[in-house]
Amino acid sequence: MIYYPLTTNTINNEDKKLAIEVIKSGNITRGYFNKIVEKYFSKKFNRYALLVNSGSSANLLALSLLTNNKSRYNLNKNDEVIIPTLCWSTSLYPIIQTGLKPVFVDVDINNLNIDLEKIQKKITKKTKAIMLVHALGNCTNMALLMKIVKKYNLVLIEDTCEALGSKFNNKYLGSYGAISSFSFYFSHHITSGEGGLVLCKNYRDYKILLSLRSHGWSREIDHLEKNKSKSFNKLFNFINLGYNLRLTDIQAALLFNQVKKxxxxxxxxxxxxxxxxxxxxxxxxxxxxxxxxxxxxxxxxxxxxxxxxxxxxxxxxxxxxxxxxxxxxxxxxxxxxxxxxxxxxxxxxxxxxxxxxxxxxxxxxxxxxxxxxxxxxxxxxxxxxxxxxxxxxxxxxx
Ligand SMILES: Cc1ncc(COP(=O)(O)O)c(C=O)c1O
Structure with a gap:
């Protein structure tokens, strides 16, 4: 009898040593390893990078950005978002949770990805975005998809949770859209047990995402822009309806060497x-x-x-x-x-x-x-x- 598993562990002894060092140091929340892993992704994908605690959180952040009143998107209730019917639960749920309306499109049976001919038939005046799911790491014809995105002025979110490292036309999936999400859950290409990543193209989006990821406060933005307010409350200014979706440094340490592979x-x-x-x-x-x-x-x-x-x-x-x-x-x-x-x-x-x-x-x-x-x-x-x-x-x- 053979044992042919669905998943193989990519965490090795070196990764475990780093995670243990973080525990020993006492600095176990977001810190050095988060920052260094984000820098790596940022350079590799030529995007702003934010580590989060799951791929689902990454999708939630992406949709929360689209509906944020300070964002350049500012989508409204019942604006439509196209999504393939072959999707994961949390590719879909944030669309509904943020008050938007999912519009399902069938997939191409030959490549499991959204059917590009059928997309155009579903586009209405209310269509504002596409939540693209790169199913099983595979992708649709990204050149054609980008033409549709441009023609109808849509925001493209790429759910790249199953496609870390895939390329189309020598360009990484996850670097086509305005925002993209990745998962480091145990069964994925590299893992921190649970974990995820958001990439975005635009500096303003990045700043809102930083705030949404951490309680809705302005702390990271102030740090980024070197705002040296002397006020007593400077670390406790809240500017958005945010969450806490950060990754621990123990998990980021597990990713430190894996990202190079x-x-x-x-x-x-x-x-x-x-x-x-x-x-x-x-x-x-x-x-x-x-x-x-x-x-x-x-x-x-x-x-x-x-x-x-x-x-x-x-x-x-x-x-x-x-x-x-x-x-x-x-x-x-x-x-x-x-x-x-x-x-x-x-x-x-x-x-x-x-x-x-x-x-x-x-x-x-x-x-x-x-x-x-x-x-x-x-x-x-x-x-x-x-x-x-x-x-x-x-x-x-x-
Ligand atoms: C396409 C897709 N999107 C989102 C997710 C959610 O990622 P996570 O399990 O890290 O929350 C998954 C998880 O397997 C997925 O396959």
């Missing part, structure tokens, strides 16, 4: 993806039974997982296949969270969203699952075993 990990993940893809496609049975996902030739993808969409299997047989694979030591999970409008919360609270038909997301919802891909290179023999087990199980259940 982002491109290496992308190449390893790409290597593993190509290996699985080749072995599975050469297997006649698997090739006949799986819809493989593709990517644009101009892209270099830091694959999050390996997606499998079963061509013929229907009626809960996918679930039986995944249960049997689990018993053989092969972990699987749904592709992101499937067609999100099929989730109970949407059916219960937002019935109007659930009424629409999204055929591709539905197919992914009922017939899709994904396998782990690992930041470390996988041995070909393991992939061959994987193909044999998957073929055997599909045949058994079919």
């Amino acid at each position: 982002i491109d290496k990990y992308r190449n390893n993940r790409l290597h593993n993806y190509n290996l699985i893809n080749d072995v599975f496609r050469k297997d006649k049975f698997l090739n006949d039974n799986i819809n493989f996902v593709t990517n644009y030739s101009k892209s270099e993808i830091s694959w999050f997982n390996f997606p499998i969409i079963l061509k013929k299997i229907k009626n809960k047989k996918r679930d039986i296949i995944c249960e049997k694979l689990y018993k053989l030591g092969i972990e699987t999970r749904p592709i992101i969270s499937g067609n999100f409008v099929k989730q109970k919360i949407i059916k219960e609270k937002f019935k109007s969203f659930a009424r629409h038909q999204f055929h591709n997301a539905d197919k992914i919802h009922t017939s899709g699952f994904m396998l782990g891909i690992s930041s470390k290179k996988i041995d070909l023999r393991v992939i061959i075993r994987l193909a044999n087990d998957i073929r055997k199980v599909i045949k058994e259940v079919d």
Whole structure:
């Protein structure tokens, strides 16, 4: 029996040592390591960078910026934000939580990302932004998407939580939009257990985000702009309805060395993806039974997982296949969270969203699952075993 996990730990002994040093120092809240990791991201992506405590918090900050009355966006209640139906819960929730209206668009079954033809049909006078989800590290045709963004004067937020290190046209995903989010949750490309990052392009946005991240106070902005107020209350001026979404320095220390491996990990993940893809496609049975996902030739993808969409299997047989694979030591999970409008919360609270038909997301919802891909290179023999087990199980259940 093989053990083929969904996730592999990228934290090594060196990372642990640094985290322990932070604990010993006593300076465990936001400090040296936060600042140095932010500097690294800022330089790599040519953006302002803010570490936060999760990818979900990063998305919340992004939407809170859009609706902030001091921001250059100042979106109003019920302004529309386009989002693919294949998304994570907290790609969507901040749109609703900030009073905006999500408008769902189906995905392209070939690449799992938002369908660019269908976007244009959903744009109205109220459309102000796109919450783009780079599903499984893959992306849409970013050149075409940017044309749509420009044509309709939209704000682009990139949910890059699954796509750290991916590139399109030699440019990193997460550096196309006005704002982008990343996740360092345990199952992601690099990890601090929980953790996240916001990148933004504009200095004014950056200042508002700094305040929103920390209680809504002006402290970081004053520090940044060297405002040397002598007032007694200078550290306790509150200027925004903010949150506390900061990352501890223990977590930032865990990221310190991992951030330098982002491109290496992308190449390893790409290597593993190509290996699985080749072995599975050469297997006649698997090739006949799986819809493989593709990517644009101009892209270099830091694959999050390996997606499998079963061509013929229907009626809960996918679930039986995944249960049997689990018993053989092969972990699987749904592709992101499937067609999100099929989730109970949407059916219960937002019935109007659930009424629409999204055929591709539905197919992914009922017939899709994904396998782990690992930041470390996988041995070909393991992939061959994987193909044999998957073929055997599909045949058994079919
Ligand atoms: C596309 C996407 N967005 C947002 C998130 C949320 O990130 P986190 O788990 O760090 O809150 C995830 C998490 O897996 C995700 O896959």
